[in-house]
Amino acid sequence: MPAPHTDNPALSAIALFLDVDGTLIDIAATPEAVSVPAELREQMHGLALASGGAVALVSGRAIANLDALFAPLTLPAAGLHGFEQRGASGVCRRRDAPSTAALEVARGAMLQIARQHPGLLVEDKQFALALHYRGVPQLEDTVLAAMREVAARVGDEFDLQRGKMVVELRPARATKAQAVAAYLEEAPFAGRMPVFLGDDLTDEPAFELVNRRGGLSVLVGAPRASAARARLADVAAVRAWLAELQAQPVAALGRLTAEALEGSGRGDPSRGRPPDLGLRSQVR
Numbered sequence: 001m002p003a004p005h006t007d008n009p010a011l012s013a014i015a016l017f018l019d020v021d022g023t024l025i026d027i028a029a030t031p032e033a034v035s036v037p038a039e040l041r042e043q044m045h046g047l048a049l050a051s052g053g054a055v056a057l058v059s060g061r062a063i064a065n066l067d068a069l070f071a072p073l074t075l076p077a078a079g080l081h082g083f084e085q086r087g088a089s090g091v092c093r094r095r096d097a098p099s100t101a102a103l104e105v106a107r108g109a110m111l112q113i114a115r116q117h118p119g120l121l122v123e124d125k126q127f128a129l130a131l132h133y134r135g136v137p138q139l140e141d142t143v144l145a146a147m148r149e150v151a152a153r154v155g156d157e158f159d160l161q162r163g164k165m166v167v168e169l170r171p172a173r174a175t176k177a178q179a180v181a182a183y184l185e186e187a188p189f190a191g192r193m194p195v196f197l198g199d200d201l202t203d204e205p206a207f208e209l210v211n212r213r214g215g216l217s218v219l220v221g222a223p224r225a226s227a228a229r230a231r232l233a234d235v236a237a238v239r240a241w242l243a244e245l246q247a248q249p250v251a252a253l254g255r256l257t258a259e260a261l262e263g264s265g266r267g268d269p270s271r272g273r274p275p276d277l278g279l280r281s282q283v284r
């Protein structure tokens with residue numbers, strides 16, 4: 001099917017960046033326990049075609065893992081919070097990797113923490129290491145303190161990244177903002193208005209970048225302090241909005257843009273939120 005983007009000027013004017021876990025798919029008990037439903041894969045494929053290919057996944061997962069989840073679809077993707085990046089041309093770039101020695105030290109220390117505290121899960125992403133405490137949320141303070149010690153031991157090759165029920169060592173200075181900025185330098189993303197949807201702390205630098213570039217930053221989830229200027233309630237609301245974006249892009253973008261301009265989407269409950277956006281998009 002030829003890309004119909006010439007028929008769809010609104011979609012040809014935006015560059016769409018999507019976090020995956022907690023944004024496109026619900027977070028599961030373990031990272032391996034998620035799957036991408038066929039309709040989501042088809043939705044992504046449709047949006048990619050309709051936008052002229054300006055749809056990218058920007059995730060904490062490795063690109064290889066994203067490809068396995070979305071197979072046979074391969075989208076432009078940034079993995080490990082911006083450490084690795086595949087453009088629309090298919091060319092992959094990677095930032096400087098942490099040393100094998102530092103990775104070994106971190107891995108050993110984290111496995112030891114997990115042995116001491118049953119219920120913790122070490123996720124080895126090759127160039128990043130995550131310690132999940134979803135099964136034992138009462139250990140949050142313990143996990144954070146232990147991971148700060150590990151981070152201090154491995155020095156400046158890693159940054160500590162907090163997330164939902166997870167603390168991660170990611171390669172230093174790799175951020176989702178850098179990934180989005182790099183996409184905005186290359187076709188077909190360049191010259192378009194960036195739209196970024198994400199749910200977690202690792203998405204905040206990308207929200208800030210998108211705000212600086214005059215784009216639309218969208219927090220997914222319950223209201224909280226965030227740089228994002230619009231909000232969608234949950235994964236279901238994201239999927240409904242993406243469907244609307246493809247069918248009626250002007251209306252879909254207009255609604256979230258209006259919310260962003262109102263300044264009501266920052267997630268601060270004290271500001272008094274309007275009725276839930278996800279619900280509104282369902283009833284319209």
Ligand SMILES: [Mg+2]
Binds near residue numbers: 021023198199200
């Ligand atoms: Mg996420």
